[in-house]
Structure formats: structure tokens, C-alpha cells
Amino acid sequence: MTVTAQPAVTAERETRLLASVPTGLLINGEWRDAASGKTFDVEDPATGKVLLSIADAGPEDGAAALDAAAAAQESWAKVPPRERGEILRRAFDMVTERAEDFALLMTLEMGKPLAEARGEVTYGAEFLRWFSEEAVRAFGRYSVSPDGKSRLLVTKKPVGPCLLITPWNFPLAMATRKIAPAVAAGCTMVLKSANLTPLTSQLFAAVMQEAGLPAGVLNVIPTSTAGATTGPLIKDSRLRKLSFTGSTEVGRRLLADASENVLRTSMELGGNAPFLVFEDADLDAAVTGAMAAKLRNMGEACTAANRFIVHESVAGEFAEKFAAKMKEMTTARGTEPESKVGPLIDGKSRDKVHELVSDALASGAKAVLGGAPVEGPGYFYQPTILSGVAEGTRILSEEIFGPVAPIITFSSEDEAVRLANNTEYGLVAYVFTKDINRGIRMGEKLETGMLGLNAGVISNAAAPFGGVKQSGLGREGGLEGIEEYLYTQYIGIADPYAS
Numbered sequence: 001m002t003v004t005a006q007p008a009v010t011a012e013r014e015t016r017l018l019a020s021v022p023t024g025l026l027i028n029g030e031w032r033d034a035a036s037g038k039t040f041d042v043e044d045p046a047t048g049k050v051l052l053s054i055a056d057a058g059p060e061d062g063a064a065a066l067d068a069a070a071a072a073q074e075s076w077a078k079v080p081p082r083e084r085g086e087i088l089r090r091a092f093d094m095v096t097e098r099a100e101d102f103a104l105l106m107t108l109e110m111g112k113p114l115a116e117a118r119g120e121v122t123y124g125a126e127f128l129r130w131f132s133e134e135a136v137r138a139f140g141r142y143s144v145s146p147d148g149k150s151r152l153l154v155t156k157k158p159v160g161p162c163l164l165i166t167p168w169n170f171p172l173a174m175a176t177r178k179i180a181p182a183v184a185a186g187c188t189m190v191l192k193s194a195n196l197t198p199l200t201s202q203l204f205a206a207v208m209q210e211a212g213l214p215a216g217v218l219n220v221i222p223t224s225t226a227g228a229t230t231g232p233l234i235k236d237s238r239l240r241k242l243s244f245t246g247s248t249e250v251g252r253r254l255l256a257d258a259s260e261n262v263l264r265t266s267m268e269l270g271g272n273a274p275f276l277v278f279e280d281a282d283l284d285a286a287v288t289g290a291m292a293a294k295l296r297n298m299g300e301a302c303t304a305a306n307r308f309i310v311h312e313s314v315a316g317e318f319a320e321k322f323a324a325k326m327k328e329m330t331t332a333r334g335t336e337p338e339s340k341v342g343p344l345i346d347g348k349s350r351d352k353v354h355e356l357v358s359d360a361l362a363s364g365a366k367a368v369l370g371g372a373p374v375e376g377p378g379y380f381y382q383p384t385i386l387s388g389v390a391e392g393t394r395i396l397s398e399e400i401f402g403p404v405a406p407i408i409t410f411s412s413e414d415e416a417v418r419l420a421n422n423t424e425y426g427l428v429a430y431v432f433t434k435d436i437n438r439g440i441r442m443g444e445k446l447e448t449g450m451l452g453l454n455a456g457v458i459s460n461a462a463a464p465f466g467g468v469k470q471s472g473l474g475r476e477g478g479l480e481g482i483e484e485y486l487y488t489q490y491i492g493i494a495d496p497y498a499s
């Protein structure tokens, strides 16, 4: 495996890369037009220019994709686990070899700075490597019943055809985090990629084909009509699982739809992460962590720190040091070498960010830095810090999804915990303290699926990613990730000594 050097970004390279992206639907191993012949445009959020038009799946295409997945399920489940793992391992090598292509494509369609996109390639590819290793470890067990009169054989089997729905913010990693464990477990799939960033999934699906994935195992249906195209699939009895990553609002609706067939579901939903800085924290480390937890992906991450809850004795110094670092962050198209903060995904998202900031300012908060959209083309927003944000302000209860850090203060550990848990979300929390006992106590008291202790980014293919409360159900990655695509079957065996 060779990792490519970092070639310069030129208009020709962009054009060549875009020309290599399949623009059709992938159904039963073939790229084809939508039955309606319709296409939709994918835009560069930094310039508003159309990058590519791709096939726009409708209900008929969705049905064809599920037909293919259902038809391939039985034979795919019989493919030896080692072979499934080897396909994933080849895909890992191929994505790594084409890292620069994947990174540039993500920067073009999603906006993140190229350096961050490279980071996502590493992160996203790691799910392929991790699950290539997990494919051969879906162990069951054999035991003697407590009364000794029978034997218990417990096996793991693939759940069957899955519908995977992914968001726009991590175009590669959110796809590989679902596809890799499904492949490892022996499930077939229909992937509905995000309509704002479908291109990375298109290229990745082509890589999976090249890596040897049989026809029908992965079917890809980008669409501009998500509900109409995937709704019938969720109600089709051949579908056995829905794995969704996206907003809590949409997840809640899909869960209701999935209840009709009592579908197995995984839900990776929204977050409202608290970032706690205690009075004994190493403030420089806390600021480094805050920069990562806030500005990774321009704040467009479910794991983004949404509320900075800082002890009153260090809040002023923390805000000052944080602002000094934030000031160094240049907003520019992600392909520009100086870019540290790319554009937000679209005008609607930027308006929502500004609405939350304006509401906080009107409620008495102070802008330590920023506080407005960036003039000119693209959906850029100034890196922003707000201090003196009052409890109950909207910005503390809604996902910001932008480079904005509201600071609220506390005076006791109990108050910090109360503020942190005061949300319907429960994805991740960050805690900065030098007191290890306090760190452990926070792990016990904070209602989140994940905790970063003196760390601002904890995403890792080897770790179980997921939330509690309205942040979702199930886990992706880690030892747990493959379990989401397996069901347990128990076979009771009569006493082998009975005559």
C-alpha cells in the first residue's frame, strides 16, 4: 500500500477528479440512470457552483435496490467471513492509496479544509480496517444447561438486508462506519447518501466494487426525495434493519415508521455536548481541546462542543486564551492552503447559526469574538465566542452546527453537572480537570454515551460511538459495531446422554 504525496489543487485536477465519480445509481452491481431520468445538482458550498449532476432515485429505483439486496442476501451470508474481511482490507488499502482524491472530493462537496478532509479519510478508512479484522470474530457459544439435561448452542447470524441513511457532514466516515460492519456481518445494503454530499459515497461504492464486493451487496440510491424514496423500503417486510445517522427530528420520524415492521434500528442522532472546564484544569490544554471540540468540521459535528461550562474563577482567562486562538483561524475555501475554517453547508444552516447568535446577544450575551456571517460568496461564518450566556437561552438547547462557542459559568461541581445534563441530548461530554477522581465522578454523573477526559476529540474506529437520551440508540465502531448487524440465534439440543 502506498500513500500518495499531496498534489497541488488545480482546476484541472478538480475537473479530472469529478469526471472519475460515477453519476448513476448503483443497483445490482451496475451504474444506471434513475427510472425517471431525473438528476439533481451537487454544489460547492464555498462558491455555489454546480460540481456534478447525479441520478436522482425515486421510489421505483428504491424498490429495485431492495430487490437486488434481498436477492443477494442468502449467497452473501454464505461467503466465508475471512473473504468478507479481505474485501474490506482491500478497500482500506485502495481508499488509503486514493486518500488525496477522497479528501479533495469531500472538500469540494462539503467545504471542510483539505487538512481536515485528509483526517476524515484516515478516520473513515479505519472502519474498513477495523471491521476487516472483526469479520472473523462473530463468535457464539456452546454450554451445558444448568440442570445438565440439555445443551445450549448460541450463534450469530446477519440480520439481513439493511437500509443505511447517512448525513452530509462526514461524507466518507459516516458511510464506512455503517457499510464496513454490515459487510463484515454478511448483510446486504441499500445506501441512501445525503443529497448535499453524495459524491464521496459514489466514489467509495466504486472502490468497494473494485475491491471485489459482489453485485447486489451494496446498492446506492442518492435522491432529492428522501422520504418518498426510502419510505416504502422501511415498510417492506424484506428489509430487516434501518441504520440512520442524522438529526433527532428525522430519526424520531423514522423510528415511528420502523415500528410498523418492528424493524431493527440503529440511530446516531444529534448532540448538544457540554465542555466542562474546572478551576483546576490546565487552561492551555483546555483551550487546545476546546479548539478541536468546537472547530473540527467548522462545528458541523454531532460531537461539537455546544456549551462551554466554565468555572467562574477561570472563565475570563479561558475566554481570552480561547479567543486568541480562534482569531488565528482563517476562513477560506477548503482548497486554499490557509483555510482553517471552511464554509457552512448551505444558506439555511448559516441563517440558523446567525439566528441563534442574534438571539443570545439580544438576551444579554457579549460577543468576545465574531458574531456575524462573512460577507461575500460562500456560506462562511466568523469564528465566534459569546460570554455571559444566560441559562435558558436558545443557543444552549439547540445544536449550533457552526463555529460558535457560547460560554456559561458555574460555581460548584453539582451546578456544573446540573447544567451539563440539562438537555434532551446525551451524545458526548468533555471534561477538563487535573483531578482524576473528579474525572471519574463526571463519567458516573454525566448522562452521555461518550466522555472526553482532557481530550477534545475522541472519535475512534475501535471505540463504541453513540449516545443516550435523544442522541440515539445503538453503537457504531468498536467491538459493539458489528453486533448491530447480527442477531443471536439459540438452538436448544436434547441431552446427548439420554437414551
Ligand SMILES: NC(=O)c1ccc[n+]([C@@H]2O[C@H](COP(=O)([O-])OP(=O)(O)OC[C@H]3O[C@@H](n4cnc5c(N)ncnc54)[C@H](O)[C@@H]3O)[C@@H](O)[C@H]2O)c1
Binding pocket: 165, 166, 167, 168, 169, 170, 174, 192, 193, 194, 195, 226, 227, 228, 230, 231, 245, 246, 247, 248, 250, 251, 253, 254, 267, 268, 269, 270, 271, 301, 302, 303, 399, 427, 467, 471, 472
Ligand atoms: N450521532 C452521530 O453519529 C451523528 C453523526 C453525524 C451527524 N449527526 C447529526 O446529523 C445532523 C446533521 O445531518 P443532516 O442535516 O444531514 O441530518 P438530517 O436528519 O436532515 O438528514 C440525515 C439524512 O437523512 C435523510 N432524510 C431526511 N429526511 C428523511 C426522511 N423523511 N426519510 C428518509 N431519510 C431522510 C437526509 O437526506 C440525510 O441523508 C445533526 O443533527 C447531527 O448531530 C449525528
Ligand SMILES: O=CCCC(=O)O
Binding pocket: 169, 170, 173, 300, 301, 302, 303, 459, 465
Ligand atoms: O457528526 C458526528 C460524527 C463525528 C465523528 O464521528 O467523530
